[in-house]
Amino acid sequence: MIRLTLVFFILLCFGNTFAQGISTIGSPHVQNFTKAQYKAGNQNWSIAQGQDGILYAANNNGLVTFDGAYWELHPLANRNFVRSVAVAKNGDIYVGGKEEFGYFKKENGRLRYYRVSHLVEPEILENDEIWKILFTKDAVIFQSFSKFYRYKDNKVDVQYGAGEPFLFAHQVNEHIWMERIPSGLESWSTRGFSPIKSKLSNVLSILPFSEGQYLVGTAKDGLYLLSENGDVSPWKTDAPISKLLKEAQLNNGVRISNDLYAFGTIKNGIFIINKQGHVLQHVHKRNGLQNNTVLSMTLDKQGNLWAGLDNGIDRIEINAPFFYYKDIYGELGTVYAIKVFQDRIYLGTNQGLFSSAWRPGDALNTLKLAFIPGSQGQVWRLDVLNNQLICGHNDGTFLVENNSLRRISSYTGGWTNVQLPTANQLFLQGNYTGLALFEDQATWQLRKKFDEPKSAVISVAHKEGNQFWVVFNNALQLIAFHPDYLNFQTRKTFSFAKDFPQVQWITPFSLQGNNIFATDKGIFVYDDVLAKFQSYTELNNTLGSYANAKRILSVGSNSYIFANEGKFARVDFTQQEIKVDSSSLKSLQDMVMKNYEVVEPLGNKLLIGLDNGIAIYDKSYRSKQKVVAPIIKTIQDMATTIDTIQYLDWTQAFSNKQNNLRIAFSSPWYSNSPLHYQYILEGYQSEWSHASEIPYIDFTNLSTGSYTFKVRAITVDGDMSEVSAISFQIAPPWYLQWPALVAYLVLSAILFVVARRLVIEKIKRDKLAISSKLQQRQEEALRKETEQNEKKLMALKNTQLTQELEAKNRELANAATNIVYKNELLNNLNEELLNLKDRDGKKLSADQLQRVNKLIDNARSDERDWDLFEKSFNESHENFFKKLKTDYPELSPNDLKLCAYLRLNMSSKDMASLMNISTRGIEVRRYRLRKKFNLPTEKNLSEFLLEL
Secondary structure, three states: OHHHHHHHHHHHHHHHHOOOOOOOEOEEEEEEEOHHHHOOOOOEEEEEEOOOOOEEEEEOOEEEEEOOOOEEEEOOOOOOOEEEEEEOOOOOEEEEEEOEEEEEEEEOOEEEEEEOHHHOOHHHHOOOEOOEEEEOOOOEEEEOOOEEEEEEOOEEEEEEOOOOOEEEEEEEOOEEEEEEOOOEEEEEEOOEEEEOOOOOOOEEEEEEEEOOEEEEEEOOOOEEEEEOOOOEEEOOOOOHHHHHHHHHOEEEEEEOOOOEEEEEEOOOOEEEEEOOOOEEEEEOHHHOOOOOOEEEEEEOOOOOEEEEEOOEEEEEEOOOOEEEEEOOOOOOOOEEEEEEEOOEEEEEEOOOEEEEEOOOOOOOEOOOOEEOOOOOOOEEEEEEEOOEEEEEEOOEEEEEEOOEEEEEEOOOOOOEEEEEOOEEEEEEEEEOOEEEEEEEEOEEEEEEEOOOOOOOOOEEEEEEOOEEEEEOOOEEEEEEEOOOOOOEEEEEEEEOOOOOOOOOOEEEEEEOOEEEEEEOOEEEEEEOOOOEEEEOHHHHHHHHHHHHOOEEEEEEOOEEEEEEOOEEEEEEEOOOOEEEEOOOOHHHOOOOOOOOOOEEEEOOEEEEEOOOEEEEEEOOOOOOOOOOOOEEEEEEEOOOOEEEOOOOOOEEEEOOOOOOEEEEEEOOOOOOOOOEEEEEEEOOEOOOOOOEOOOEEEEOOOOOEEEEEEEEEEOOOOOEOOOEEEEEEEOOOHHHOHHHHHHHHHHHHHHHHHHHHHHHHHHHHHHHHHHHHHHHHHHHHHHHHHHHHHHHHHHHHHHHHHHHHHHHHHHHHHHHHHHHHHHHHHHHHHHHHHHOEOOOOOEOOHHHHHHHHHHHHHHHOOOHHHHHHHHHHHHHOOOHHHHHHHHOOOOOHHHHHHHHHHHOOOOHHHHHHHHOOOHHHHHHHHHHHHHHHOOOOOOOHHHHHHHO
16 A cells, blocks of 8 residues: 555655746757767667666667767667666666667676577477567566567576567557457466457557556557456547647657656657647657657656657657747848737747747747738837737838738837837837837827937837937936827936946936936946936845846846846845846747847747747646656776776775866766756865766866765756766875885885994994094094194294395395495596596696596406395395396396396496496386397386296
């Protein structure tokens, strides 16, 4: 009873999940997966979903799997095609193909194939293809056209149809039917076949219908109701669906909910019907399918259809708030205006005005949009004013009547119309050339075109009473009309550049009954007291990027759509808070005309203009499915390309070199808007990452240690999954692992013993070395003391020598002085002799003085004084003359004498006396001597000689 109650509760929740209804206008979004994406063959004969949400498709090339992010192909053992796939309650994936059947089992996260067909003799299995797989309480049935194989307890029991081939087997809960040819459909159990009361042939689908009844679909004979007691009756033979399915050739079916069914066909795609037989949707190649041949279908856990096609795999998003009408022929253009009026829908586009019947109801209403003649060109606005449809067009303003246009104004570009709240029979229009006033006199007609302004009016908004805001390209004006509205005066003009923070555009809106001004710098409000604009800081902070919305559209009581650069946010104002939903309409952001977004509320739906059609959005839609926790697929070492697929509770160790890891993950959640993932690597990060669509993350240069990787999925609506986690380790390098540590310990012990011995020996050597050093230090001290004594003795000797040299120099100086004195004395004597007179007072004759003069001259030229001087000079100035003669051989004896006198620093007068020449002669000789020494002008001759 507990199990039955649980099953009933699950079925009830399942039914409620998909009972929100399917739109009968527009088509569901179809997501195409081509063979280039899933990398397998064209045809997908069977499709199923596991309890974990992973999709499985029986493909010509093998078993194809899809987890929401990654496609994988798993070939069979014989590398042949797969015709059927079914998932058991324990998660095993049973497959059948040509001469092959078995199952895939998840082991360490990977699928491993186990053959079952090897239990059958090859000649029995020859040429058989397994088309259906059924599960009973204790066995698995693999059905081919010639026989079926019952697998139980690792044995296969082969059963035949009493000489008749089979078509297809069908199962609803525990009830199984098989069709034998030509006997027709029969009930089957382990006891055998039981015929039904009426013959049914070419049965391709049996689905639960109501208590004790089943809906049977045949290939070309339509639909039947089959009761448990075997009664058969045609179903809805007079309904259009019966004819449609016969013509399209029904191929398979699936129950969507208690009231909805989907049938795949060979020729014309998928039909979705209700229990009343009404066609709610027809999905085919022209509105999304890759082709019209539907080989298989399944309903996923999110309530959406998957179709295995003759070429590709498609996901049909029937359990979603969005349905679409898209112009596949390119005739419609971009939608700028939408209006539903008098059971018709009108679309204003850049190509003109289009119209179609609008009959929402229980049956499919295919929009057949037709061009309204004379409307070619840009349509800017559609407004219903006083139950009349006004079209603002590039070529003027028109009244739409009986699906045709009647021009009521030739002033071009009627892109904003405001009905006067104080006078409903009037509306004010902003157009390319300024302002115009229209009046309702049985029908709308132009009342007045105002002379001013003469520039284009971008937007008009009512302020209060007879006051209006008028927006131009670079300015905003507040104007006030006279009571008759035939004239107005400008109250104030505001410049975009001066009165705002350099805004590029301004659009006024009425929000909660108050004027706000949307700009590219945020939303502003007008302060009547200060007569200036102020930033609406609180609302700007709440709206975030949507504070820069260029269009704000009312879609209900206290509910608005903010559109910013093609992105939408639904903003609901309540007494407690402002709710901003920026995710529900996110899938439209690349499908609309930016800055010209159009949203038309219609009951509980929104009609949204697209680049090539419209989207129908159900505001009441609420998804009841919770996104499942991500599957951590692989941890891959990027350097060595080694893949390791993990269980979530298994810890894997990687070597120290494998520290550049890529972790791949996915969540089997299928949606038009991709999932986002957040992750954290504990031991490496402290905070969750930013949400990203990329289903993998790379970590480089991870250090040694233990890590736990956690990941969670987030839907576009902000729903967050549970966390999946896996732990792994980066092992230390080999030289830090325990064998190395043991080796280090042993080596350390050996090194300790060896080091101890070496230390002891070293101590001995050090003692000897210390003794030797002490002896060396003593010897060194004695040596230094001896050197000091020698230095002192040397200094004493040098002092003595210096004193002796000084004494010698004094002697030389004295000797030179004596020679000078002698020469002066001889000179004086010579002069005195010259002045002597005889008795008669006459000077002595030269003859008389010759002898004395000769003695004086001999005394002057006596070289003994010089030889004695030279000897003494050489003693004091060792080798002075020898060095001069060696370095300057051209020096004469007189030059050498002059050099000696200069070295003694004698005066020119003394040198002249010593050399018996004039002072001028000394100067001349000095000059010549400098030339011989080749001395520069700035060099002193005496200093030069002192340096020798």
